[in-house]
Amino acid sequence: MRQRTMEIVVGAFVLAGCGALLFLALQVSGLTPQAAEPTYKVYANFNDVGGLAVRGQVSMAGVTIGRVTGIKLDPKTYQARVEMEINKSAEIIPTDSSAIIRTAGLLGEKYVDVSVGADQSYMKDGDTFYGTQSALNIERLISNFASGK
């Protein structure tokens, strides 16, 4: 085969491979080429985080507005202190809002749902949620039911 034809075929092959990677990135993994949005940090203290994990979603009305960046045990209160990064565009959380740990679907992942309050002022960087509701623990629920509490 002539050198030029071969070069063209190899060029097409390399392009096809790169195109495949691009397809995997955009169509399969749903990667959107956008710069990371600026965020601010808020905290919430839970009695029980259940199966909440770092990188879990934080959502408001079902829309993702941030993610969980850290979960620590507070040695004073024996509560779990969850650190969240919220997008700047969602800096409209009223100060009396509460954070609730919910499960996506029946057996899905745990995420933090922000239940919107009615206050006129908004939460700022470093603030802590006023009210929280811990993860629903099915085992505890059943044992409470069985013992008649």
Added chain:
Amino acid sequence: MIDRLATIGRGTFDILASLGRSSEFLVRSLIAVPRPATGLPLLVKQIYAVGVLSLAIIVVSGLFIGMVLGLQGYNILTDYGSEQAIGQMVALTLVRELGPVVTALLFAGRAGSALTAEIGLMKATEQLSSMEMMGVDPLRRVIAPRFWAGFITMPLLAMIFSVVGIWGGMLVGVDWLGVFEGSYWANMQSSVDFGEDVLNGVIKSIVFGFVCTWIAVYQGYDSVPTSEGISSATTKTVVYSSLAVLGLDFILTAVMFGDI
């Protein structure tokens, strides 16, 4: 008794010597980068032989593996009423595991054996030694372009394999079995992570490309220059490459996804 001990010792020496020779060979062919003017056409020719000609087997196998994944996945998932998750299953299986591994196995059989046989025959017909006598370094002229060609083509082939497989899974899942197309893609996009899944798959295929090509060219270069020697070198290439790929795959998976 003493004889047996000596046999074990000799075997160990042989293995160590072979490892040493292959490492030295690897380093020498890696630093022997050809000059761009002469090297680039050689590299293009090898990418054509190793990559473009392997495309047919990769595409066909990828399509069938994707279709089988779609079919098997549907049969299991439909028991739980969650056949929408088929896209996620097909994509994760292909991108993380089957794409890199099956491509590497097919590559070892299709391209690796050809590399070994070609270099082995060059050695048997003393083309390599005549090159040396003409003052041409065979490592630079023959081995390095083949090595780099395998190294470059493997990730490309694995990507193409995964994409064709995902398309095959859609063919069976969506067009034949009637899963809603939107949920096929949406489930896939929400569960496949670019850094975690796709890039780790690419890293796997780069490692496999390196190992398979290294084994193939070394077995050819080190073969006994007889027809028997070449045939045993070709067999060794396929066997060693397959074992190395499967073993390395376990190690890489444990490191990447096993939280070690």
